[in-house]
Amino acid sequence: MSSIREQKAHQTLDQSSMPNFNSSWVNYKGAWFTTLFIIVLLKTLFSVIPFISSEASWTLTNLTFNVGQYIMFHWVQGIPFENHQGAYDGLTLWEQIDGGVQFTATRKFFTAVPIALFLLSTHYTHYNLVLLVINFAPLLWVLVAKLPVMHRVRVFGINKIDHVVD
Numbered sequence: 001m002s003s004i005r006e007q008k009a010h011q012t013l014d015q016s017s018m019p020n021f022n023s024s025w026v027n028y029k030g031a032w033f034t035t036l037f038i039i040v041l042l043k044t045l046f047s048v049i050p051f052i053s054s055e056a057s058w059t060l061t062n063l064t065f066n067v068g069q070y071i072m073f074h075w076v077q078g079i080p081f082e083n084h085q086g087a088y089d090g091l092t093l094w095e096q097i098d099g100g101v102q103f104t105a106t107r108k109f110f111t112a113v114p115i116a117l118f119l120l121s122t123h124y125t126h127y128n129l130v131l132l133v134i135n136f137a138p139l140l141w142v143l144v145a146k147l148p149v150m151h152r153v154r155v156f157g158i159n160k161i162d163h164v165v166d
Contacts, residue, residue, distance in 0.1 A: 020088065022079035023096035027106050035113060039065055055125040059134055062121040066114055066138035073110070074145040094145070095152055102148045114142050
């Protein structure tokens with residue numbers, strides 16, 4: 001493989017032995033509601049800070065949410081439980097959701113939320129070109145990571161885990 005793009009090997013033997021408690025919670029509607037609540041909370045917190053305009057608060061909300069979602073879904077690997085004997089060690093939460101099946105309702109929701117937030121941010125920043133670019137960059141970063149072609153792919157070796165075999 002080239003050093004730019006690396007495909008992760010599939011390890012599915014232990015993955016189906018029992019439910020993955022690390023990723024099953026995102027399928028609940030309560031998790032979806034919590035996601036929307038976090039956006040409202042971020043917007044409210046940024047709005048009450050003195051000397052921050054409405055445009056800046058929308059931009060900060062968009063940036064914070066997208067960075068947080070990227071870290072949570074696409075950066076952190078593995079699971080905090082040891083009931084799968086390392087079957088999920090090299091997988092991000094996004095790669096674990098619904099067993100890696102693409103285009104499920106959960107994946108569609110977590111893909112649509114950053115897009116909707118970007119559209120809201122763009123509208124409430126009055127289509128200012130500078131803020132549009134600032135809001136679009138993290139959206140693009142998060143959406144590219146969610147593409148099916150990026151499933152189990154590490155770009156430039158970033159976030160790559162090398163397993164040492166004894």
